[in-house]
Amino acid sequence: MLYRENGQFKTTYAADQQIFPIAQDRWTILGILLIAFIAIPLLVDEYLFRAILIPFLILSLAAIGVNILVGYCGQITLGAGAFMAVGAYAAYNFHIRIEGLPLLVSILLGGLTSALVGIVFGIPSLRVRGLYLAVATLAAQFFTDWVFLRIPWFTDNSSSGSVSVSNLQVMGWQIDNPVSKYLFCLIFLTIFALLAKNMTRCAIGRQWMAIRDMDVAAEVIGIRPLFAKLSAFAVSSFFVGTAGALWGFIHLASWEPAAFSVDRSFQLLFMVIIGGLGTIMGSLFGAAFIVVLPIVLNQFLPALGGVFGIKISTAGVSHAELIIFGGLIVFFLIKEPHGIARLWSTGKEKLRLWPFPH
Amino acid sequence: MNIRKLALSASLCTLALTSLAPTQASAAAKDQYFPVLVYRTGAYAANGAPWANGYIDYLKLVNARGGINGVKIIFEECETGYATDRGVECYERLKGKNGGATVFQPLSTGVTFALTEKAPVDKIPLITAGYGRSESQNGAVFTWNFPLLGTYWVGADVAIQYFAKKLGGVANLKGKKIALVYHDSPYGKEPIPVLEELGKKYGFDVQLLPVAHPGVEQKATWLQIRQHRPDYVLLWGWGVMNSTALREAQSTGYPRDKMMGIWWAGAEPDVKDVAEGAKGYSALALQHGAEPDAKVVKDILSMVYAKGQGTGSKEEVGQVLYMRGLLSSMLGVEGVRKAQERFGKGKVMTGEQVRWGLENLNLDQKTLDAMGFAGVMRPVQTSCLDHMGSSWVRIETWNGNKWEFSTPDWYQADEKFLRPMVMLASGKYAEEKKLKPRTPEECKL
Known part of the structure; x- marks a missing residue:
């Protein structure tokens, strides 16, 4: 009823090609952005910021990066955690070794370093694909684990391998309270999501998708696999590396290589698979599912038990959390193999036809 | 199941979720609140569970003995699974509840590193009895860390x-x-x-x-x-x-x-x-071993377990890790008791006041004997510069x-050998963080 595009005529090419061609979508997104930038900082308490919103924003950014590589270019990666680690430690080294380097520059340089490392580890993708490539990227994971655990230079010779940063500021804006951290991450995510969305709509994105759908055919029509694949690795690693730097600097403030273990790589891959391969929206859904759901379950179950007068032990809660979480993953994958983003778009389709669906 | 049913059930679930969501009891700060970070699941559960049981049983014992000068203790567990990010989440969740957390004891060096950055902001002391960062012994730099008993x-x-x-x-x-x-x-x-x-x-x-x-x-x-x-x-x-x-x-x-x-x-x-x-x-x-014969253990068995309020199984009471949890808990409680001596007996202490208590902790042999810790541990005395209090090991x-x-x-x-290393490492930390170590005058405050 409300969600209908009748009467919205496009008179220019620009209007036809905009990201959200339907007016209602545009208003919704604008509304969400307004809520995110203005309402949430005013309303939400510190716990939500620190425990849910900030990790959600940063991991969304990383998931977008992984989605570019896995969803758009079809190159499976199990090394996302490694690129996060490279981003975080590179940014850390720029931050402490170059006196007076602005925070933004450090973080972006961290992302760039990660992009370079990504290109190097993307080279095998020119020869191997599918599961074999996944194994090759796993090597990146173990390699970076080894580097940051064993080479003391990268961790500034800290005896325990744990590093920390403090006194973060951007042009006089102190990033020390949860609201400023949240806004800082939100600005990053907004800009990067817009970048990613546009990149996937232009020539380079179409090259990636051509490679994903059938690389031999893509080569025949004149797409260079070398360029397409390596650019996907570079862009993806840049996103993931930036997210890693944010994770270290903004979220943790003090971290060790274990923060970017192979578990993190799997988590990111699950996010894009559950959220929806090849969609930006899906990355956000996936991140929300993986970050928020376990925490919600963890707090909701004891309350639920309380309603029925049952006292669930701490161990019981965390076991139940894993069982329900795993069950939901299987459920979603069976019901909608294309991810939550697909549910979202099917929902939108239905709304358009409402009240007479066919 | 078609999409409509799915959407319907999903929204019903959300509705149920929001209506059942725990309504936070507003801070009625009559009780001293002890958040307890534990791990009863995961790869380290076998070692984490007895520690947690000891920790909680001692809190129950204090309540059974009448609280800290009459102030009852309330506590709440949060499962970290020995993972740093979950530990930080637990910390954020519990730190402001019930009028504010008294003290945190994460039982994980990784979580300790992360919380070391947060504790000074939230003004909650961090006890890491027998773990954590070794240079945090220097209380002039690490105001909020207490690696009591040993690093x-x-x-x-x-x-x-x-x-x-x-x-x-x-x-x-x-x-x-x-x-x-x-x-x-x-x-x-x-x-x-x-x-x-x-x-x-x-x-x-x-x-x-x-x-x-x-x-x-x-x-x-x-x-x-x-x-x-x-x-x-x-x-x-x-x-x-x-x-x-x-x-x-x-x-x-x-x-x-x-x-x-x-x-x-x-x-x-x-x-x-x-x-x-x-x-x-x-x-x-860490001073103690398995202590099934200690008086405090017998008290726990008679005053907590005999009433069916024990946290774990009766057999593990007094085992090594159980005792470690119990000692950790006791140190926190004694910090509160000491703080009450200065800031008012029978009152609920804030994190800042407990920090003072921990920094001026002085458990001599007589006190320990009276609490039932004879033979379990040696006297502990902390100061502003020494947040460890004792360096005896068996x-x-x-x-x-x-x-x-x-x-x-x-x-x-050998303190003569270790002290310069502690000073060097903590000095480096202070320099990195642009912290000014506390002077002896500031210590007296």
Whole structure:
């Protein structure tokens, strides 16, 4: 009823090609952005910021990066955690070794370093694909684990391998309270999501998708696999590396290589698979599912038990959390193999036809 | 199921969720609130659970004895699974509840590192009894950290003293090889600077052999040990890594009496399954061992378990890790008691006041005896500059079915040697963070 595009005529090419061609979508997104930038900082308490919103924003950014590589270019990666680690430690080294380097520059340089490392580890993708490539990227994971655990230079010779940063500021804006951290991450995510969305709509994105759908055919029509694949690795690693730097600097403030273990790589891959391969929206859904759901379950179950007068032990809660979480993953994958983003778009389709669906 | 039903059920679920969501009880600060970070699941559950039970049982005992000068304790568990991010989430969730957390004890060096950055902002003290960062002993820089009873540097120093004693003097350490088999995490890496420094001083060789989390895969490590034949092996493991190391030592034929564990590798779960195979293996003891005969344990059995309010099973009361949790809990409670002496008896203390209490803790033998800790631990006295309070360590040996103190004598870490290292490391931290160490005048406040 409300969600209908009748009467919205496009008179220019620009209007036809905009990201959200339907007016209602545009208003919704604008509304969400307004809520995110203005309402949430005013309303939400510190716990939500620190425990849910900030990790959600940063991991969304990383998931977008992984989605570019896995969803758009079809190159499976199990090394996302490694690129996060490279981003975080590179940014850390720029931050402490170059006196007076602005925070933004450090973080972006961290992302760039990660992009370079990504290109190097993307080279095998020119020869191997599918599961074999996944194994090759796993090597990146173990390699970076080894580097940051064993080479003391990268961790500034800290005896325990744990590093920390403090006194973060951007042009006089102190990033020390949860609201400023949240806004800082939100600005990053907004800009990067817009970048990613546009990149996937232009020539380079179409090259990636051509490679994903059938690389031999893509080569025949004149797409260079070398360029397409390596650019996907570079862009993806840049996103993931930036997210890693944010994770270290903004979220943790003090971290060790274990923060970017192979578990993190799997988590990111699950996010894009559950959220929806090849969609930006899906990355956000996936991140929300993986970050928020376990925490919600963890707090909701004891309350639920309380309603029925049952006292669930701490161990019981965390076991139940894993069982329900795993069950939901299987459920979603069976019901909608294309991810939550697909549910979202099917929902939108239905709304358009409402009240007479066919 | 079609899409409509799915959407319907999803929205119903959300509705149910929001309506049932725990309504936060507003802060009625009549009770002292102790958040408890635990891990009863995951790879380290076997060691985390007894610690948590001891911690909570002691809080229950304090309540059964009438609270801290009449102030009752309330507590709440939060499961971290030994993961840093979940630990931080728990901290954020619990820190503001019920009028504010009294003290946090994360039982994980990784979580301690992360919380060290947050504690000064939230003004909540952090007790890390027998773990955490060693340089945080310097209270002038680490205002909110309390590595009470001992740090890993203390442990490393005492272990070398013990080896020297076995060899008949420090002079005989020259040319010896000592291997450190460690958990590859901030926890396992803590002792390395001290061992290397001591190696230079006494002329022995330190071999570093990291074991990846969770530590069930150690074949390669023990192959290296078989090749190099170190004179002693120092085991710095946690959880399943310890029993695996002992099994590997058994199958490699490395003599167990030349192996020495840190106090986190010296509890029942570490050796129970290896039983006879671990005979002769010794471990440092953070002052206490298994103490089933201590008065405080008997009190817990009679005042908590007899009423059916025990947290764990009756059999494990008094075991090594149970006692560690109990001691940790006691230190927190005594911090509150001390704070009440200054800020008002029978009142609820804030984190800031408890910090003062912990910094001026003075548990002499008489107090300990009165609390039922006779023979369990030695007196502890902290100060502004020394947040550790005691550097005494005992050594226990596994005889095949229980831990016993083979050498009744106590060891004390060499403060003259460790203090400069603590000052250097904490100074570096202060410089990095642009912190100004507290002056003696500020300490008095």
